[in-house]
Amino acid sequence: xxxxxxxxxxxxxxxxxxxxxxxxxxxxxxxxxxxxxxxxxxxxxxxxxxxxxxxxxxxxxxxxxxxxxxxxxxxxxxxxxxxxxxxxxxxxxxxxxxxxxxxxxxxxxxxxxxxxxxxxxxxxxxxxxxxxxxxxxxxxxxxxxxxxxxxxxxxxxxxxxxxxxxxxxxxxxxxxxxxxxxxxxxxxxxxxxxxxxxxxxxxxxxxxxxxxxxxxxxxxxxxxxxxxxxxxxxxxxxxxxxxxxxxxxxxxxxxxxxxxxxxx
Numbered sequence: 001x002x003x004x005x006x007x008x009x010x011x012x013x014x015x016x017x018x019x020x021x022x023x024x025x026x027x028x029x030x031x032x033x034x035x036x037x038x039x040x041x042x043x044x045x046x047x048x049x050x051x052x053x054x055x056x057x058x059x060x061x062x063x064x065x066x067x068x069x070x071x072x073x074x075x076x077x078x079x080x081x082x083x084x085x086x087x088x089x090x091x092x093x094x095x096x097x098x099x100x101x102x103x104x105x106x107x108x109x110x111x112x113x114x115x116x117x118x119x120x121x122x123x124x125x126x127x128x129x130x131x132x133x134x135x136x137x138x139x140x141x142x143x144x145x146x147x148x149x150x151x152x153x154x155x156x157x158x159x160x161x162x163x164x165x166x167x168x169x170x171x172x173x174x175x176x177x178x179x180x181x182x183x184x185x186x187x188x189x190x191x192x193x194x195x196x197x198x199x200x201x202x203x204x205x206x207x208x209x210x211x212x213x214x215x216x217x218x219x220x221x222x223x224x225x226x227x228x229x230x231x232x233x234x235x236x237x238x239x240x241x242x243x244x245x246x247x248x249x250x251x252x253x254x255x256x257x258x259x260x261x262x263x264x
Contacts, residue, residue, distance in 0.1 A: 009072060011036045011169060011201045012057060017066030018225075019052055026052045027063065028225030039195055039202040041212040043247065044222035045256070050205035053222070054171050057203075058090065059083055070169075088116065091167035091200075093191075095174040097158035099146040105132070106142040109160045117165070131160040134197075135190055152183040156190065163194055170195060172204040176211045188214040209248055221247065223256070 012034040019027040026049040034040045044050050055061040057068055059075060067074050070086050078086065099108045107114075109131055110124035119127075129139045135156040146154060155175065162170055175191060176184035192215050195202045206212055212219055213233050220230045221244050229241045236248065246254030 008035055010034060010069070011071065012203065013067070013069040013072075014053070014057070015067040015069070017053075017056060017063045017068060019049075019056060019061060019063045025225055027056070027066075029066070030222075030226055032220060032227050034201060034203050036201055037199060038217045039192070039204065039215050041204045041206060041216035041219050042222055042227075043207060043209070043212055043219060044205075045207060045247070045258075048222050049225050050222055051173060054173060054203065054205060058092075058171070059087060088165075089168040091162035091165065091170040093155070093158045093162040093170070093172045093175055095177055097146075097154040099154060099157060099161075101146050104143050104145055105137075105149070105157050108146065108157060109164050111161065112165050127164060128160070131164050132157070134163070134194065135160045136186075151178050152186065155179065155183075155187050159187070159190060159194065163198060163200075166198060167200060169201045169203070170198075172202065172206075174206050174208075175204065176206065176208050181210075184208065184211065185214075191215050209250075 010033040014030055014032040017027050017030045018025070030049070030053065032053070042050055042053065052061060056063050063076070068076055073086060075083050075086055100111070103111070106125050106128040109128035113119040113124040113127060114121060125142070129142055132139065132142065137153065137156050137160070141149070141153070146157070149157065172191060175187055179187060188211050191202070202215070204215060216233055218230060218232055219236055220227050223243055229239065229244050231239060236244065239245065242255050246256050252258070
């Protein structure tokens with residue numbers, strides 16, 4: 001009997017994707033499906049290819065081989081304008097928020113509305129303030145500049161920018177990096193509620209297991225350029241996969257060995 005997931009076409013599908021930098025293979029025949037409306041979290045250690053995975057989907061990096069499909073279309077084969085149209089449905093919360101320091105908060109949130117959708121500034125400002133409210137920020141921060149914000153507030157502004165265009169797909173790149181445990185939990189709740197309210201598909205990359213457990217419908221583990229395990233949070237706690245168990249436990253002992261150079 002087929003599961004519900006198996007009867008629905010993936011929103012995003014990566015098939016046998018390979019990406020290398022010089023002699024280093026970062027993605028090694030990676031296969032990954034993200035289904036409409038789900039929140040998928042990809043976990044894995046630093047340097048395992050999590051960010052490269054997202055960049056290949058966005059077209060920021062070109063794989064050497066494989067397919068990257070959005071709604072069944074291989075975006076690697078589309079023309080520039082066609083690819084731009086497909087990718088316009090995406091929103092992104094970058095690891096360090098990546099706000100423009102020379103722009104005010106509302107201008108950061110409204111950046112895509114003004115630059116890509118050519119919306120007039122008055123209307124874009126109204127939408128920006130509305131989106132700021134959705135992430136718990138009052139209108140009095142609209143004219144403040146990023147340098148005057150705390151790390152948690154910058155993350156919220158970054159989230160408001162990510163949802164400004166009501167995207168169908170949102171990417172979250174290490175959304176809780178640099179935040180204290182309480183603010184991390186606040187951001188996790190905001191991500192979970194925002195994705196649900198938009199009805200969006202979410203793909204998050206993180207090594208924060210608290211974050212993964214809270215926002216994921218499914219979790220996939222990336223190791224040595226491949227997805228080695230996929231399952232729900234409940235299945236995560238029951239798996240006997242030694243790589244997953246070691247990563248979740250944060251243990252130095254196990255099949256995952258970290259190279260440590262000792263200077264003599």
